[in-house]
Amino acid sequence: MACAAVLAPAMLRGSVGAICTQAALLRATPSPLRHLTLTSIMKSRWKTDHLERTANVLRHEVVSAAKVCGAAQESPSVKRLRLLVADGDFTFKAGQWIDFFIPGVSVVGGFSICSSPRLLEQERIIELAVKYTNHPPALWIHNQCTLDSEVAVRVGGEFYFDPQPADASRNLVLIAGGVGINPLLSILRHSADLHRERANKGSGYEMGTIKLFYSAKNTSELLFKKNILDLVNEFPEKIACSLHVTKQTTQISAELEPYITEGRITEKEIRDHISKETLFYICGPPPMTDFFSKQLANSHVPQEHICFEKWWL
Numbered sequence: 001m002a003c004a005a006v007l008a009p010a011m012l013r014g015s016v017g018a019i020c021t022q023a024a025l026l027r028a029t030p031s032p033l034r035h036l037t038l039t040s041i042m043k044s045r046w047k048t049d050h051l052e053r054t055a056n057v058l059r060h061e062v063v064s065a066a067k068v069c070g071a072a073q074e075s076p077s078v079k080r081l082r083l084l085v086a087d088g089d090f091t092f093k094a095g096q097w098i099d100f101f102i103p104g105v106s107v108v109g110g111f112s113i114c115s116s117p118r119l120l121e122q123e124r125i126i127e128l129a130v131k132y133t134n135h136p137p138a139l140w141i142h143n144q145c146t147l148d149s150e151v152a153v154r155v156g157g158e159f160y161f162d163p164q165p166a167d168a169s170r171n172l173v174l175i176a177g178g179v180g181i182n183p184l185l186s187i188l189r190h191s192a193d194l195h196r197e198r199a200n201k202g203s204g205y206e207m208g209t210i211k212l213f214y215s216a217k218n219t220s221e222l223l224f225k226k227n228i229l230d231l232v233n234e235f236p237e238k239i240a241c242s243l244h245v246t247k248q249t250t251q252i253s254a255e256l257e258p259y260i261t262e263g264r265i266t267e268k269e270i271r272d273h274i275s276k277e278t279l280f281y282i283c284g285p286p287p288m289t290d291f292f293s294k295q296l297a298n299s300h301v302p303q304e305h306i307c308f309e310k311w312w313l
Contacts, residue, residue: 050110051099059099059156064090066126068149074129075221078179079142081128085120085153092117092126094190095160095183095281095309100128101152102140109137112157112182112283112309114224116189126153129223131179159309161187161281163194163205171208173273175265175292177215177284181223183309184283188212188239192231195238207238211273213265215244215284219256229259242269267295274299282308 070082092098094117100109115127130141160183163170172191174184188210197204216222222243232239243259245252252260270280270292280296282289289310296306 049107051108054110054156057156058158059154060091062087062089062091063101063152063154066151066153068145068147068151069125071145071147074223077132077221078129078223079132080114081130081141081145083126083128083151083153085124085126088124090120090153090155092120092155093160093162094186096155096157096186097183098126098128099154099156100137101154102137103150105136105140107136109135109141111137112186113155114182114185116186116193118190118193129179129182157183157309159183159281159283159307161190161279165203165205167205169206169208169277171273171275171278172210173270173278173280174210174212174214175270175280175282175284175288176212177288178217178221179223180284180288180309181214182283184212184214184281185224185227187281188228188231192235192239195235208277209237210239212239212241213244213269214241215246215265215288217247218245218250219243219248219252219260222256225256229255232259265292267292270295271299274301279305279307282306283310286310 064085064087066083066085068081069084070080072080074080092113095112097110097112100111102109109130111128111130113126114129115125119125119127130138132138132142161172172187174188176184191207191210194205194207198206212228214222214228219225222245225243228241228243232241241259242261242265243256244261244263244265246262246264248262274296280292280301282292289308293306293308297303
């Protein structure tokens with residue numbers, strides 16, 4: 001499950017928009033949903049959980065009903081959900097997460113959105129990818145959730161990429177470990193949408209290059225492989241990826257082999273991409289996030305160019 005510990009770039013903070021603290025969350029919410037969310041929040045606060053860890057993180061005001069409209073196994077341990085969001089005022093920025101309220105489950109989940117904001121704009125759908133754990137919301141998603149299951153969602157988080165058309169062009173380096181790929185995939189997909197918009201209209205934000213470094217135990221646990229490679233092939237001059245596996249025991253497929261490196265992501269690989277135009281986004285286990293954020297700082301990358309989110313299982 002995802003939780004946030006964030007240093008957001010100054011250039012992005014200006015576009016946070018209309019968000020508020022937890023105390024002001026239930027604007028015009030239908031009474032059954034209002035009871036669900038308020039009860040869940042009150043019960044969940046008794047635990048050291050997502051709500052407590054993110055108590056000081058900015059959240060949107062809108063709590064929206066949502067319905068499960070798709071589900072599939074993304075890997076042996078990760079289930080992908082598609083949610084149809086009811087409230088037209090529900091929005092998010094690429095990289096943010098949601099509070100996930102489940103009827104009958106007192107603990108509130110916290111899961112990063114892995115889809116692009118454009119999918120929500122066009123189809124009112126968001127996507128999540130949730131790893132199997134004993135945490136009650138994750139257990140519900142893996143064992144009880146079905147098509148048309150109803151939940152409630154609210155956006156939060158200060159880790160995002162939301163450039164405005166007049167902003168200076170930036171390169172991105174995305175560093176992911178395990179299910180930490182989720183918010184970075186959202187950023188990657190959003191960046192691809194910005195590329196398409198610029199190509200089609202001749203206006204809008206001008207993206208620089210994007211390099212994704214992504215590490216997992218083995219290729220079966222590298223999530224969204226096809227989606228990532230499709231974007232690399234669509235934008236070969238703009239998007240590149242380096243996929244790392246640390247405990248691979250089977251043969252790597254011919255399709256994946258050109259992109260795979262056996263072993264962890266190294267400091268040198270990241271250092272080679274340092275420039276004054278580059279922003280670094282890091283999401284993964286806390287030791288990995290701490291290591292790369294400290295190494296970048298030691299390499300004199302400005303703190304406002306180092307953005308990170310930690311996740312806990």
